[in-house]
Amino acid sequence: MNRQELINQIQQKKSFLCIGLDVDLTKIPIHLLAEKDPIFEFNKQLIDATHHLAVAYKPNIAFYEAYGIKGWMALEKTINYINTNYPEIFTIADAKRGDIGNTSTRYAKAFFEDLNFDAITVAPYMGKDSVEPFLAFENKNTILLTLTSNEGGMDFQTLKTPKEELYKSVLKTSLTWKNADNLMFVVGATRPEHFKEIRAIVPNHFLLVPGIGAQGGDLKGVCKYGLTKDCGLLVNSSRSIIYAENSVDFAKKAQQEALKIQQEMETILEY
């Protein structure tokens, strides 16, 4: 999917909501455990109930790997289901990969070609030749961890390097890499005070923003400096939507939670 198609979708749905599909079998409604593939069934019902309110889905790959081959099969079925039934949706493999060149190419092929995700999250620590293999794929997006929403995000990301904090070095350096137009950046909603400085460095790139909902981030705070004329934001919520209710009505309740966020987004986009 190219950038303009994503922007069109945001404008049509009046939403920049990304829903995290982080499936934990100990948290899903118990009646689903009788299904042949409970993970996929959970995802399918959530997707059917929320696809008109969200522009992106983001399975965190850890939750699938944790179930071994069954998890991997559920991931394949989930991405195929989205791509077949809702091809307008932007799909993100939240994998946080990154390795030396020939190995990153392997990860890129796995997620971009075989699974056909539109985007993958990548860790920057190993630098240019660990990220460029992902950037080489046309109409695919590489979402670089920049300033993350967790407590440990302050351990290294905000350390002062000679010119600026590390996360700003990551932003600036990444813009010099080949095919930097295919970059997006992960910036946690729990750090709204940093969005102004980040937008000074990357005024147009999309930012993937986790951390609203269960992690406590504030949508308005993020939008104040994060929003661009093309929106430029994908704001993710996982637990507060997908685990909103633990009964046969879980998908309906998830829809209601997604609707609340979409309506808030619509107001912000119209403003």
Next chain:
Amino acid sequence: MNRQELINQIQQKKSFLCIGLDVDLTKIPIHLLAEKDPIFEFNKQLIDATHHLAVAYKPNIAFYEAYGIKGWMALEKTINYINTNYPEIFTIADAKRGDIGNTSTRYAKAFFEDLNFDAITVAPYMGKDSVEPFLAFENKNTILLTLTSNEGGMDFQTLKTPKEELYKSVLKTSLTWKNADNLMFVVGATRPEHFKEIRAIVPNHFLLVPGIGAQGGDLKGVCKYGLTKDCGLLVNSSRSIIYAENSVDFAKKAQQEALKIQQEMETILEY
């Protein structure tokens, strides 16, 4: 496996060789493609031929994920084969994972419990709460990316932070984390000049050292400052061993290459 068992194995085999099992179906001997599971068959023959010369095997997970469910099954078979037939061997999932707390726990369970690896490589960018979930597992090792062997390793890892270069901050900060005794560190063989300073910070921890062989690193240079009284090194070679020959005799040739390195290691250990 605990630290002492690893040290015992090094002393018995007079080797600190780790062999990287990075299986690429375009590079393996063509006769193996007729097998039901060519990846596993390739690994099995390599392991049978080299297990007495190596103390560790390190499958890079990217190479398995690239083949989807088939790759994942081959990985399971490979780790089970090692654990069943050569239980003394130290096994490393070269996965370079790292995510927020509850997600890192998922990855840890997948690799430490379900697959039963002894160790996993982890990226430090997200800090304390992304790494401690791995450290919580007893008799399992978390190998933190510190100073990597690739060109891009110089993009951020050697940036000067207020007190020292970033990789040294990573080392020092990680020592303050809970269960830091379960840490090891990835330090590329292509950076032998840094080993002295690294050993000043972590005099006893094991270092996993990629980059000898195909990547050009020098074993003696690494050992000069890297070696401790317990050895303290696991030196990895992948391509120069496993792809030493592309014929029916590939495992025999791999054994010869491994033997050369083991003999060099034996000389160094005796010195």
